[in-house]
Amino acid sequence: MDRDEQKVLLKEAQEAAMLGSKLTDQLLTFARRRHMDAQVIQINDQLVGITDMLRRTLGEHVMLSTSLARNVWATRADTGQFQSAIVNMAVNARDAMPEGGKLVIETRNIELDGDHADFHPELRPGQYVQLSISDTGSGMAPDVRDRVFEPFFTTKEKGRGTGLGLAMVYGFVKQSGGHVTIYSEVGHGTTCNLYFPRVDGIAPRQSARDKGTTDPEARETILIVEDDERVRQLTITRLKLIGYQVLEASDGPKALDLLAKGHPVDLVFTDLVMPGGMSGREVAARARQLRPGIKVLLTSGYAEELVHGDSLERERLKVLRKPYHQADLVTALREILATSAV
Ligand SMILES: Nc1ncnc2c1ncn2[C@@H]1O[C@H](COP(=O)(O)OP(=O)(O)OP(=O)(O)O)[C@@H](O)[C@H]1O
Ligand SMILES: [Mg+2]
Structure with a gap:
């Protein structure tokens, strides 16, 4: 073994040792x-x-x-x-x-x-x-x-x-x-x-939990579009709890199909990003073509900055960021349903 070979071996041993200590640490x-x-x-x-x-x-x-x-x-x-x-x-x-x-x-x-x-x-x-x-x-x-x-x-x-x-x-x-x-x-x-x-954080006040989780004015029909079965069922429960009628679809095309068939829908509540092609934005655009005046609320787990582009504003689309409180959902839906048709 010459010196160069020795150097290479030594270096490898050192790297292995370093990797080893990093591994143990982690x-x-x-x-x-x-x-x-x-x-x-x-x-x-x-x-x-x-x-x-x-x-x-x-x-x-x-x-x-x-x-x-x-x-x-x-x-x-x-x-x-x-x-x-x-x-x-x-x-x-x-x-x-x-x-x-x-x-x-x-x-x-x-x-x-x-x-x-x-x-x-x-x-x-x-x-x-x-x-x-x-x-x-x-x-x-x-x-x-x-x-x-x-x-x-x-x-x-x-x-x-x-x-x-x-x-x-x-x-x-x-x-x-x-x-x-x-x-x-x-x-x-x-x-x-x-x-x-939070350090020394306090448990949420009871009032915060009870605040605005239902809406006595809620009687509209909401079409929820969400690919995750678990999240969809949970959201349906929440929407019904508020007082809404609910229709569901697991992706954009299915949602548009329901609209094309003439099901009564006042508001489409859709995930912004869904696997399988059609985004919440596209669903919104096509739903508006099919039913001028229909209301749309988007939801997303992504960073505000990545979804809240100017273009969403131009398209008059609101995004409810996940995770959200029941009270936030109540407020967002009421706000949009109360606006006059766009
Ligand atoms: N931001 C990300 N985007 C896409 N895939 C990710 C992301 N973060 C993690 N992953 C996936 O999760 C796997 C596990 O990540 P993790 O950080 O535990 O290990 P690693 O990056 O593969 O190796 P290491 O961090 O130990 O060098 C990754 O191999 C990758 O497939
Ligand atoms: Mg990694």
């Missing part, structure tokens, strides 16, 4: 055995602190933008692990956008009561800071999305991914008393939503 985190140095943190400050590093990580083809709500509540977490969780998700987003794209980081305060639309039984009612990371990348099919938190689950080629990134994110968020959900559509992109409990 394994321990999601195994919840690692000591967490949790302290009170301001998530916005943490994000601002790593923006430059994120920009470098993402490269010049990915545009990073942030939309940080003011007065975001304090939470408790380990700062080192918080930052590596963000970096892990940013790297995933970059890998999903080989041709470039957009990455949006958002924060907001959110109060979850028993009936939020993105029903997550793991999340106890209470006050949380929601941190969303959205990309305009390849997205994931449902069978991939369902497995991403599994340790060692990866779709990347050997040597590129360990499959521990999101497992580590999951472990860290759980350890911080929070929760993480993933919303993704093939060909459109992905949103990771992290929920961190």
